[in-house]
Amino acid sequence: MIQILFATQTGNSEFYAEEVGRHLEKAIVSSIEDFDFLTLPEQKRVIFIVSTTGDGDMTTDILKFWQFLLIKDLPKESLIKLEFTVFGLGDSSYPKFNYAARKLRSRLLQLSAKEFVPSAFGDEQHPCGIDTEFVIWFENLVKKCETQTSIQQYIKIEQTDTYGQQKGVQQSDFEFTNKKRLSAEQHDKETYQYNFKCNKLYECGDILCVKPRNQDKLVSQFLAILNLDGNKWVKLEEQKQNQKSKKIPKIISIQQLFSEFLDITSPPNRYFIKLMSQYAERDIHKQKLTEMCAQTPEGLEEYYSYVYREKRNVYEVLYDFQPCFIPLEFLIDSLKLIRERQYSISSAYDGEQISLTVALVSYTTGKNRPIKGFCSNYLDNLVHGQQIEGKIIKGTIAFPKQLEIPIIMVGPGTGVAPFIGFIEQRVKQGAKNKEKTILFFGSCYENKEFYYKEFLQESAITLFTAFSRDQQKKIYVQHRILENRDLINKIVRENAQNVMIIVTGTSKKMPTQVEQVFKECLGEQMLQELKRRKQYLVECW
Numbered sequence: 455m456i457q458i459l460f461a462t463q464t465g466n467s468e469f470y471a472e473e474v475g476r477h478l479e480k481a482i483v484s485s486i487e488d489f490d491f492l493t494l495p496e497q498k499r500v501i502f503i504v505s506t507t508g509d510g511d512m513t514t515d516i517l518k519f520w521q522f523l524l525i526k527d528l529p530k531e532s533l534i535k536l537e538f539t540v541f542g543l544g545d546s547s548y549p550k551f552n553y554a555a556r557k558l559r560s561r562l563l564q565l566s567a568k569e570f571v572p573s574a575f576g577d578e579q580h581p582c583g584i585d586t587e588f589v590i591w592f593e594n595l596v597k598k599c600e601t602q603t604s605i606q607q608y609i610k611i612e613q614t615d616t617y618g619q620q621k622g623v624q625q626s627d628f629e630f631t632n633k634k635r636l637s638a639e640q641h642d643k644e645t646y647q648y649n650f651k652c653n654k655l656y657e658c659g660d661i662l663c664v665k666p667r668n669q670d671k672l673v674s675q676f677l678a679i680l681n682l683d684g685n686k687w688v689k690l691e692e693q694k695q696n697q698k699s700k701k702i703p704k705i706i707s708i709q710q711l712f713s714e715f716l717d718i719t720s721p722p723n724r725y726f727i728k729l730m731s732q733y734a735e736r737d738i739h740k741q742k743l744t745e746m747c748a749q750t751p752e753g754l755e756e757y758y759s760y761v762y763r764e765k766r767n768v769y770e771v772l773y774d775f776q777p778c779f780i781p782l783e784f785l786i787d788s789l790k791l792i793r794e795r796q797y798s799i800s801s802a803y804d805g806e807q808i809s810l811t812v813a814l815v816s817y818t819t820g821k822n823r824p825i826k827g828f829c830s831n832y833l834d835n836l837v838h839g840q841q842i843e844g845k846i847i848k849g850t851i852a853f854p855k856q857l858e859i860p861i862i863m864v865g866p867g868t869g870v871a872p873f874i875g876f877i878e879q880r881v882k883q884g885a886k887n888k889e890k891t892i893l894f895f896g897s898c899y900e901n902k903e904f905y906y907k908e909f910l911q912e913s914a915i916t917l918f919t920a921f922s923r924d925q926q927k928k929i930y931v932q933h934r935i936l937e938n939r940d941l942i943n944k945i946v947r948e949n950a951q952n953v954m955i956i957v958t959g960t961s962k963k964m965p966t967q968v969e970q971v972f973k974e975c976l977g978e979q980m981l982q983e984l985k986r987r988k989q990y991l992v993e994c995w
């Protein structure tokens with residue numbers, strides 16, 4: 455038996471793990487979170503599919519497993535019986551490319567496990583994405599394992615007249631009330647504050663995970679093109695252990711399945727294209743689709759240029775190759791589950807309301823097709839009174855409760871979100887001393903993207919702003935930090951035991967550059983001390 459274990463933050467590793475599981479004989483795919491790590495020394499073969507998150511960090515689901523592997527007195531030969539390979543998912547635009555997978559590989563080797571196939575590290579930045587490395591690694595893998603010839607199904611379905619419990623947004627704790635535009639009306643970038651009725655307890659620094667739904671119009675078009683009746687109900691039966699079966703209700707209407715669970719808004723994966731190549735009715739379509747899913751550099755390029763880079767969604771691809779009636783069980787097998795998006799809560803708890811600060815993702819592809827982000831567009835289309843599915847979780851940042859603890863916050867763009875809630879809380883607590891609450895905010899233009907301008911200018915805080923494109927020479931928050939090094943040094947030295955520095959935001963390079971300037975201001979040793987004591991925290995996306 456081969457164990458395929460995945461560690462994921464946003465679901466990509468899970469897809470690759472299932473793809474491997476589909477082809478291998480006697481393979482079990484599971485989340486690393488569900489794996490009993492005490493059995494690791496007895497396992498014969500394990501395939502790890504692991505993504506990196508944060509700043510070169512392990513994803514949350516692998517942390518317990520990783521802590522176990524790091525136990526200092528584990529004997530050097532603990533894993534001598536184990537054969538393994540790691541496939542890493544990462545993005546080389548982050549400074550710590552594929553760190554999680556690389557660290558895991560090194561530790562397994564240290565504990566005497568043997569690599570039965572060379573590990574490999576996929577890169578989102580490659581023109582053909584993660585698949586470029588995956589295809590090569592997978593080819594090596596199948597040479598060393600027994601493979602399946604027929605396509606393995608994870609889920610079987612049965613039509614049913616039994617109606618299940620309508621699960622979903624009816625039980626929501628979050629009811630949309632209104633939104634307020636934060637970027638200037640005439641500006642092409644749209645950023646909003648979204649407000650929801652909510653009496654759930656939360657703290658500053660917490661995150662609201664929002665699960666979007668496919669738009670009704672898209673669902674109708676999708677069902678129509680596949681001749682599916684949304685009013686019919688189906689019963690799902692697990693054929694092979696998988697995550698989807700755990701997350702989708704056993705009895706569900708087809709309408710609900712494609713509105714709330716399976717993602718038809720994002721581009722389909724290559725397995726979906728492979729299924730299409732089998733069910734497309736016209737020969738010319740079959741041929742084109744077969745080329746697109748071939749495990750060759752040319753096949754990858756075809757898929758990436760037509761589907762992925764153009765962000766064609768599942769319906770659009772089906773439309774171009776109709777008629778193509780993929781059976782329902784294969785649709786369930788191949789489509790990704792809709793995944794939640796995380797948003798920093800940008801309000802202080804009051805028992806009634808919760809707010810978010812969200813930038814609408816909107817851009818055009820190489821062929822000029824306008825695209826909007828799935829979740830930010832879903833939020834943009836909410837109507838008053840609409841319930842959303844969400845949950846509150848702890849983020850990686852935590853704020854001081856006492857007013858006397860000084861804090862230096864760096865939050866350009868929507869990175870300011872958690873600080874708005876925190877400042878609101880300090881205002882409620884009666885904060886007067888501006889020197890205790892310092893904020894560095896930045897964006898492109900003062901007159902278009904100075905979010906929460908009045909609130910920030912009127913609150914008892916010390917505010918530094920950097921508007922990068924308002925002058926010829928670009929000015930960013932890191933420049934403002936350096937300009938104010940004396941103030942920063944004074945505050946940190948006088949309060950070394952409790953001062954907090956928190957950095958949040960969207961840019962991939964910003965956290966590294968900000969850290970660099972803090973190093974220049976405070977010295978390497980002080981910065982390392984603050985990090986070690988969790989007084990220097992970063993949350994970027």
Ligand SMILES: Cc1cc2nc3c(=O)[nH]c(=O)nc-3n(C[C@H](O)[C@H](O)[C@H](O)COP(=O)(O)OP(=O)(O)OC[C@H]3O[C@@H](n4cnc5c(N)ncnc54)[C@H](O)[C@@H]3O)c2cc1C
Pocket residue numbers: 661795796797798799811812813814815816817818826827828829830831849868869871872993994995
């Ligand atoms: C801890 C945490 C906190 C967060 N807090 C906030 C917050 O407070 N506010 C906020 O707005 N967001 C926040 N985010 C980001 C948020 O979770 C979503 O990722 C974001 O809203 C985009 O989701 P979406 O579904 O709209 O876009 P998706 O449909 O997921 O699309 C995003 C993808 O589109 C592609 N893309 C985007 N722009 C372009 C472009 N110009 N050209 C080509 N491709 C492009 C990229 O591949 C990108 O990954 C946070 C994320 C994390 C992890």
Ligand SMILES: Cc1cc2nc3c(=O)[nH]c(=O)nc-3n(C[C@H](O)[C@H](O)[C@H](O)COP(=O)(O)O)c2cc1C
Pocket residue numbers: 461462463464465466467468505506507508509510511513543544545546548549550551552553578584994995
């Ligand atoms: C918030 C965030 C932080 C990331 N940090 C890193 C990183 O430090 N190093 C890296 O190589 N990739 C990083 N990535 C890229 C992811 O590893 C990559 O997108 C991967 O496909 C995600 O896989 P998953 O969906 O299984 O979590 C990051 C992605 C996000 C969204």
